[in-house]
Amino acid sequence: MICPPKYFLFLLLFLVGCDSYTPISFDELRSSLQVNNSVLDGTVIEPDKLTLPFSEAYLKQRHFLYERADITSFDVSQQSELAYLKIQERYPERFLPWPAQTNILRNLTTKNASVEHWSTFVVQRLSDAKESKILLSRYERNTLSGYIEEASDEANELKAYLAQYKPRTRLGLYQHPNGKEWYQSKLNYYYGMSKSPNETLNKIQTELAHRGKKVLLELPITKANHVALSYLQSHCELVQGLNWVDAYTNLPATSKHCAVTHNSDITRLFLSLMEIDIGLHYQGWSKQQARVTLQARLRLTDFEADRLVEGTVLYPATIFSLTPFVMFSS
Known part of the structure; x- marks a missing residue:
């Protein structure tokens, strides 16, 4: 039997796709997530390889890594944590690109990365989030402003934006x-x-x-x-x-x-x-x-x-x- 050209092309793409989604172990997943999170956790790699937290590239890579995990090789606690992290993808966290738990400006300046680019990105994401009624708390806003006060003048756009930003009225989720x-x-x-x-x-x-x-x-x-x-x-x-x-x-x-x-x-x-x-x-x-x-x-x-x-x-x-x-x- 000779496969029609379209069928052959589909089969070829399917096989290539399967190869690109080779399951990864827990250790491989952990190390890959650390690379993707490098600006968040402070272990910043070379500037030309940085992925801005909660950017589209960051979110796609994180989701891709979650899906590649070979859960059959995970123990029960590892499976539970991965399931939890997948569930977190549904919630508003992705619209708030600068978590108050970490001083991202300091992490970026350590490797002379573009603070100005980051500032513009955060302003845009927070503005978009407002449309969905997703807002920083007063404590989060003040914490981010404090980080900016410690940093260079490159974040002036974000500093001005936060100065007029109206946070949500309470602290809780x-x-x-x-x-x-x-x-x-x-x-x-x-x-x-x-x-x-x-x-x-x-x-x-x-x-x-x-x-x-x-x-x-x-x-x-x-x-x-x-x-x-x-x-x-x-x-x-x-x-x-x-x-x-x-x-x-x-x-x-x-x-x-x-x-x-x-x-x-x-x-x-x-x-x-x-x-x-x-x-x-x-x-x-x-x-x-x-x-x-x-x-x-x-x-x-x-x-x-x-x-x-x-x-x-x-x-x-x-x-x-x-x-x-x-x-x-x-």
């Missing part, structure tokens, strides 16, 4: 389009189970009440905003992950396999942070409400409480990865 669903997806992954945030909050508050109302404790406050990551880095053997936000550490897997023990004061800290996490990102608490709640649970100065609130804003639901260290009374 709930205020974004599909924000509650976005938060729920994060909670499902870091908590390790699918529970309603309100049900989980009730359980946390019941446990805190069982431990005594308004008991004030003196606790060392970590200098890092990412409390869960900082704690695990200090006490556990880290399990490698895929997410740049968590420093390529699989937080739930690390907690699950960590044998560290701690006192009840640390448990109270974790529970209190879990409480305000749901309050801010799902129930719409203000910064003041979250601060007051923390100070009712723990002995904290305003500065310490604000820092913990800010960390909760930047790293939604990550504190729930420490659930294996929290023993509930019932």
Whole structure:
């Protein structure tokens, strides 16, 4: 049988396509994501190879890498993390190209890359995002403005834009389009189970009440905003992950396999942070409400409480990865 020319061409393209989508291992996926994220995580490569975060090229490459993963070779925790990262592609993050967790201007200037080009790109993306009612919080806007103050004059366009930018009124994810669903997806992954945030909050508050109302404790406050990551880095053997936000550490897997023990004061800290996490990102608490709640649970100065609130804003639901260290009374 002789194949028609069109059929032969289709078959040839199909075979070439299959070859270009050769599955990649977990380690290959991790290293490739690090290259794509190089401006985000600070390991900036040569300027002519830079991919601007959340640009079309960045998004396409990230999606391509996710799809190439050979999940049959992944363990359960690796499969869970990849599934979570794929779900995150659905949500507004891609419209906010400069995550407040990282000083991208500093990362770019380290390699003399074009700050002006980046500034123009961010202005355009934020302007487009407004059309879909996707806005930075006041804290995020102020953080980005602070980064710009530390940088060169090349970001003047972005500086002027942020000066007149009207942020959303609250700090939590709930205020974004599909924000509650976005938060729920994060909670499902870091908590390790699918529970309603309100049900989980009730359980946390019941446990805190069982431990005594308004008991004030003196606790060392970590200098890092990412409390869960900082704690695990200090006490556990880290399990490698895929997410740049968590420093390529699989937080739930690390907690699950960590044998560290701690006192009840640390448990109270974790529970209190879990409480305000749901309050801010799902129930719409203000910064003041979250601060007051923390100070009712723990002995904290305003500065310490604000820092913990800010960390909760930047790293939604990550504190729930420490659930294996929290023993509930019932």
